[in-house]
Amino acid sequence: MAIRKINCVWGLIFLSLIFVGESQNSKQFVETRNTQFVFNGSSFVFNGFNAYWMMMVAASDKSQMSKISNVFAQASAAGLNVCRIWAFSDGSDHLALQTSPGVYNENVFQALDFVVSEAGKYNAKLIMTLINNFKDFGGRLQYVQWARNASVQIKSDDDFYTNADIKGYYKNHVKKVLTRVNTITKIAYKDDPAIMAWELMNEPRCTDAANAKLLHGWIEEMGAYVKSIDNKHLLSIGMEGFYGDETPDRKQYNPGNYTVGTEFIKNHLVKEIDFTTIHAYPDSWLEGKSEKERKDFLQRWVDIHMNDSMIILKKPIIIEEFGRTINGNSVEYRDSFLSEVYSYIYEYAKNSSGGMAGGLVWQIMSEGMESYSDGLQIILSQSPSATKIMHDQSTRMVALEHPNNIE
Ligand SMILES: *[C@@H]1O[C@H](CO)[C@@H](O)[C@H](O)[C@H]1NC(C)=O
Ligand SMILES: *[C@@H]1O[C@H](CO)[C@@H](O)[C@H](O)[C@H]1NC(C)=O
Ligand SMILES: *[C@@H]1O[C@H](CO)[C@@H](O)[C@H](O)[C@H]1NC(C)=O
Ligand SMILES: *[C@@H]1O[C@H](CO)[C@@H](O)[C@H](O)[C@H]1NC(C)=O
Ligand SMILES: *[C@@H]1O[C@H](CO)[C@@H](O)[C@H](O)[C@H]1NC(C)=O
Numbered sequence: 322m323a324i325r326k327i328n329c330v331w332g333l334i335f336l337s338l339i340f341v342g343e344s345q346n347s348k349q350f351v352e353t354r355n356t357q358f359v360f361n362g363s364s365f366v367f368n369g370f371n372a373y374w375m376m377m378v379a380a381s382d383k384s385q386m387s388k389i390s391n392v393f394a395q396a397s398a399a400g401l402n403v404c405r406i407w408a409f410s411d412g413s414d415h416l417a418l419q420t421s422p423g424v425y426n427e428n429v430f431q432a433l434d435f436v437v438s439e440a441g442k443y444n445a446k447l448i449m450t451l452i453n454n455f456k457d458f459g460g461r462l463q464y465v466q467w468a469r470n471a472s473v474q475i476k477s478d479d480d481f482y483t484n485a486d487i488k489g490y491y492k493n494h495v496k497k498v499l500t501r502v503n504t505i506t507k508i509a510y511k512d513d514p515a516i517m518a519w520e521l522m523n524e525p526r527c528t529d530a531a532n533a534k535l536l537h538g539w540i541e542e543m544g545a546y547v548k549s550i551d552n553k554h555l556l557s558i559g560m561e562g563f564y565g566d567e568t569p570d571r572k573q574y575n576p577g578n579y580t581v582g583t584e585f586i587k588n589h590l591v592k593e594i595d596f597t598t599i600h601a602y603p604d605s606w607l608e609g610k611s612e613k614e615r616k617d618f619l620q621r622w623v624d625i626h627m628n629d630s631m632i633i634l635k636k637p638i639i640i641e642e643f644g645r646t647i648n649g650n651s652v653e654y655r656d657s658f659l660s661e662v663y664s665y666i667y668e669y670a671k672n673s674s675g676g677m678a679g680g681l682v683w684q685i686m687s688e689g690m691e692s693y694s695d696g697l698q699i700i701l702s703q704s705p706s707a708t709k710i711m712h713d714q715s716t717r718m719v720a721l722e723h724p725n726n727i728e
Contacts, residue, residue: 373405403517452521512553563581594636599639643680
């Protein structure tokens, strides 16, 4: 009896230790609750940036690693606290992470370790994308090429979404990255609070838009696979926001009315997908159109996706990529676009208690990175006006955060 009682007391202490451990653990990670992100007992809204290049630049030469730290430091000073990077690069290039299916360049992996470790140091949260739809840095077509080279029967590039061998390559990459133990911090990526979310693919599309069902099946299968390895982190698809044939009334919102094989609503209904994303490039999407048409497009694009995320999908939304080239444009013209997007984000965030959670500008670079320039790059130390606009946005977004008491 007495011994039993003692056991019972120890058991309770043990259980409560586990419980405290668990709740502290869950506090470290960004989660979603209904249409909001929550973090550390508060709603979480943010202002952030894209810097896809970080792993490649860190891997290129030890002398380049300071560029990563510089950008995190400059971004942090501007209040930019979410950063989206590529956690892939596939192919024969010396900066490829995966040189052939399942074969990894340890030097490049250690560069990724460094980026993740620096993010943690500067309190930036990472969104890490696992493959590209486009051929830059390998991507979907490199996987297809690998399969062809291994004598796998391939009919079209969209077999990426269905072929068992190729799905095996992709799952292997997911597992390799998520279970990677960081050589600097010794923390497995899947357990690292510096990471906010995984992302299945950068801008998934089908080569033939009629193959939308294949992409949807892939999202379901890979969403479940990611969560089977890591259910601490959030997961997004990485899509641009195009509506498809299953929502004919929504197709009019797509730029130029065309479809790309994605279904914004159906794809995001997949239960493993925690938040929705849209990208916005009115200039290149509406080439040759007037400024007014582009502005009208942007407003409708953000408005309809916001409504669908809040009302139908009930998941937070972020504007994950937006930018305007400075090639042929003035800095003021670029800055006015940033201000326009930031106003939408802020106004919607305010109206929806943070359901519209933030935006990631495309893209922040360091000084001395000319070879990565795409016209949309912003070097914070050389762009005082854009930096001020970003800083102001960060400040007003953070002011919208409020305690979240629903435990
Ligand atoms: C959570 O918030 C508390 C203050 O409310 C702060 O002391 C703590 O550092 C925060 N934790 C994280 C992981 O940000
Ligand atoms: C194709 O596969 C062979 C082995 O079957 C390998 O040696 C070769 O490097 C591969 N080529 C490419 C371009 O992947
Ligand atoms: C898109 O389709 C709608 C309805 O069919 C039409 O009213 C609109 O003018 C079209 N827009 C473009 C850019 O083609
Ligand atoms: C979004 O919802 C609001 C409020 O219900 C409505 O006024 C607006 O027209 C909707 N936007 C679109 C593009 O349907
Ligand atoms: C925010 O809500 C107010 C009041 O309900 C409304 O007038 C305004 O149009 C809304 N703004 C946006 C961007 O939804």
